[in-house]
Amino acid sequence: MGNGLKTFIKGITTSNPVFILLLGLCPTLAVSTSVDNAIGMSAAVMFVLLGSNITISLIRKAIPGMVRIPVFIVIIATFVTIIHLMLQAFVPSLSKSLGIFVPLIVVNCIILGRAEAFASQNSLKDSIADAFGIGLGFGGAIFIISFIRQVLGTGEMEVFGMHVFTVPGLETNNMAIFILPMGAFMVIGLLLGLFRHMGVMESE
Amino acid sequence: MNELVTIFITMALVNNFILSRFLGLCPFFGVSKKLSSAVSMGLAVLLVMLAATSVTWAINTYILEPFDVEFVMIVVYIMVIASLVQIIEMAIRRTNITLYNALGIYLPLITTNCAVLGVALIATNEGYGISEAVVAALGAGLGFALVLAIMSGIRERLDLADPPKCLRGMPIAFLVAMFLGLAFLAFGGMV
């Protein structure tokens, strides 16, 4: 289990898909306008990641080399379709606010990248650990970004309709730029700079 | 005609694919270090977008909708895009070496580009006809190429500047994208 645990932790810290590998930026920035969206998106990505990693790891010996990318893509697309339909059925409001980014999970670099780099070459146990790790890493990253954006952009924190807290001055004078698309660029740029400065990541 | 122009401008400028919709960010930060490679990538994406949108529109209208199987859209679209890219790459490789040297190597990267699948899905969701879909793809691709070109020009100059050590490389690129996005907000008044 040692190897699996190491893989799991690596997925969250040293191989964090958003902050270190810089993969899957499209959904990260687009849906991080509120924490609800962030939680929903990371749940969806986790589901697809688990499904595709497990499937690909199980059949990895049987895939011929030349067609592996199309095979991966079709497997991932199947899981994406499943989660898309489930979201539309059970949480239609979330599905609506996530918009086209749920179908776009199929071309998310994270999932295809993990399938190619990890699941197709490692055992089932390791692949599951990797999927959990990367999924949590992604979830953590998108949570941080959306937390910052929502608090600074609207002045209050509301999760799934439950009011959590309000920042006193910000509610009436909120910084709208954080809710706009460009606010996302600013938040992630400054966060990356902060992580580099703290020595968590290496600078170029 | 009016509608087509509106769609074109919306796709290219107002709701620019990179700056507003966050589609196609990976090549935006990956390929935008040199102006020449950025322009090549942009043109390749435009080409694939046009082809992909037309073919997926046709498949949706004539096969998926009549048989009521729209929910397999994701799988079908991505399969079609992947095959299209393969065929386009083969065609360019065998007919025009100069073009292949210029943009051939970027074509495989475009298969998993959110922007291409994105424009196909948007055209489907909005219920565009064939001409609207093609114009949408044209606008999206040109807007993508435009922002890529601007970004690479800025980054070439950024290479000579002296930002703080922790911001060098990706962080400063993100901040530049933010300012670019703010500038593009001005286009909102056009429609």
Add this chain to the structure above:
Amino acid sequence: MDPVIIATLSTLGLGCGIAIFLANRFLPKEPEHLKRAEEISEHLPGMNCGACGHAGCFAYAQALAQDADVIVKSPCMTVMKDEEAVAGLEKKLGISIGGKGATKVAVVHCTGDSPVKYDYRGISTCSAAAQLAGGYKQCLYGCLGLGDCADVCPENAISIESEKKIAVVDSEKCIGCGLCAQACPNGLIEIINSDLPQYLGCSYLSKKNVTGGERCDVGCIHCKICFRNDPDAVEWDEERDLPDFNTKSKEALTAVEKCPKNIIIPRTFEIPSKDEE
């Protein structure tokens, strides 16, 4: 299981496969040299530095596939240093490539510690600094140490010595591609054959009316002691008023020992140093 779904997906999948197959069949044949170029490019470094004069390693491979002589006329320096790559290419191209004798290396003709004229706060590149009154160092010909050469080196072989602010080339890593020589605004870097025994660590061009205060302490003073003591190995370049070691290309032990400024730098031999710097 709804048969319609299975039928649709299968047909579409089959359709894609058939489309690719037809494209493969009916498109014109791939130009032959493209396949060869791919095989050749396996041996190339893939750095796309452009030093060979072609637009990247794959373009070089295409040129090689069409005319194998290209590797002799404009050799790829990284390949020349890698024996495995040379062997592989010789087999693929069917010609024999010159061995290590063709290797070149870059040298910086400046070792000096020139005092500074003014405090430069501009853009941190040599080409920008060189435009302001010839640079911020007192010696107009010296190395400005802002790293244009180091930035462009594909092998990271150049480092900037921070105290003296001059560029130093690590000749083990250097492949002699010449990109640094193009980048230096003062023209201080020269690409020489790697078997050249010594080079001059100064490029101060003498002008008869200029006072000595405009060079650094270890600049060439044009005393000609090297030329007088070792005429077989040293030529005197009258136009630039500097010694020329490249023409005769022989070891000049006496010159190295006797130079009053100790700026003839030996490359292929060691001399016992009598006094420390």
